[in-house]
């Protein structure tokens with residue numbers, strides 16, 4: 288028991304004690320809680336709001352699916368296995384809203400002009416992420432997904448509380464040690480470890496993580512809509528590896544870019560990321576941007592918002608520390624730059640795997656927390672380099688292709704490696720997101736340096752092909768593809784055989800393992 292004072296009034300409140308407190312019941316907090324509970328840890332999951340609640344961060348990727356599959360197998364969380372592929376999700380969890388995502392599409396628009404892919408399809412880039420609908424990624428309807436995962440946590444015996452905002456009372460000093468003291472609703476809780484899964488809330492500041500300057504500064508206007516026409520191929524467009532409506536669609540504009548994510552029920556999540564400061568009400572800004580681009584205006588002509596169109600200024604943020612004595616931040620509490628390449632969900636899940644690993648034998652010592660924090664900082668820098676280059680070259684597709692190719696080479700290389708190879712001793716999760724810990728770190732650094740020196744009209748077209756060659760297993764920049772890259776498993780196998788030694792395999796072994804790309808079932812055996 289102890290006295291707690293607020294607004295000049297003091298009361299004596301009972302103090303609870305837990306090994307681990309997770310603040311924030313988004314998907315990351317809930318999955319982490321379930322895995323830690325499966326490991327026998329004593330914990331509390333606290334959510335400020337009440338599910339279902341709206342959240343952004345909807346477009347998943349193959350690397351996110353791999354992390355979900357590993358978490359499913361390692362901690363016996365079967366539903367995560369189902370969430371990792373569109374077919375499984377649709378069949379086994381039909382009540383949880385989602386959308387088919389076959390890949391990424393990018394379109395370069397000009398104000399006042401109807402969109403055209405241009406000669407040699409130079410204004411359109413299509414990259415498939417899966418060979419068919421069944422194995423495809425998903426757009427997550429976050430209100431549904433987050434509620435589902437939070438309820439699963441509760442059903443499995445995790446102690447969960449909603450409408451319970453966490454505030455920090457004190458963190459242990461270097462000399463005295465001791466627990467983190469928290470106010471959780473009307474109670475006091477002491478924890479050996481606080482995990483901040485609140486996604487960019489002020490909680491991190493009260494733990495001692497100061498604000499750092501993000502490299503990007505953008506503003507966002509967004510909502511969910513009904514009645515949005517698909518941005519389909521018009522007659523005469525080159526072939527596409529999949530129906531483009533089932534993608535994360537990126538429309539590159541003079542003012543920034545627009546995302547469109549379609550759910551299976553026909554609703555669409557759409558928003559503009561803007562480099563300038565838009566004046567006026569969010570709905571007016573949204574409408575006037577549509578008005579400048581005839582192909583987008585046509586798509587939204589008969590649409591209606593399903594919730595108010597709202598704006599958010601200063602989308603990007605960054606903290607100067609990701610962990611300290613008695614606490615750590617999940618990625619979305621530490622840094623966010625931009626949703627351009629859908630990196631958030633995959634990065635968060637990778638960090639969830641790490642935190643469970645760190646806590647397997649109890650609360651980790653400061654040295655381990657610091658290692659976690661350094662890796663997160665390196666990864667945030669790595670992601671920043673990519674996104675800063677993307678913004679510098681937008682909306683010109685020919686120049687924008689350099690950061691895009693760097694991203695797709697790095698991400699597809701990781702996917703292939705994680706599916707084909709046995710996990711390293713510490714597990715894939717400690718390898719560093721998108722190659723932060725290997726030669727791809729230098730690749731991203733060089734992209735960053737060169738995009739600064741290229742200036743306002745320079746191009747990296749000559750540089751990018753040779754630069755990504757070691758990681759380019761999906762035929763990126765092959766002119767025969769005309770900027771539309773399918774998942775061509777035969778072609779990929781041929782390319783992978785050429786670099787088999789770099790993967791630590793001989794060609795025969797690589798061929799033997801190749802069927803793993805089609806079926807993730809080998810994972811169960813590898814992790815058992």
Ligand SMILES: Cc1cc2nc3c(=O)[nH]c(=O)nc-3n(C[C@H](O)[C@H](O)[C@H](O)COP(=O)(O)OP(=O)(O)OC[C@H]3O[C@@H](n4cnc5c(N)ncnc54)[C@H](O)[C@@H]3O)c2cc1C
Pocket residue numbers: 310311312313314315316333334335336342343344345346347451452453454484485486487488490507602617619620623625626629630631632633635
């Ligand atoms: C505009 C935008 C678009 C994005 N698009 C994508 C995308 O397409 N793909 C992708 O992979 N990622 C995307 N992201 C990133 C993605 O949103 C995050 O990676 C993801 O939401 C992280 O999930 P989380 O559970 O860690 O945090 P959140 O989803 O932010 O959940 C945090 C939870 O904590 C709760 N909370 C807050 N404060 C407190 C408190 N004091 N006490 C208790 N609870 C609290 C909140 O109510 C919330 O439920 C996007 C991000 C933004 C900003």
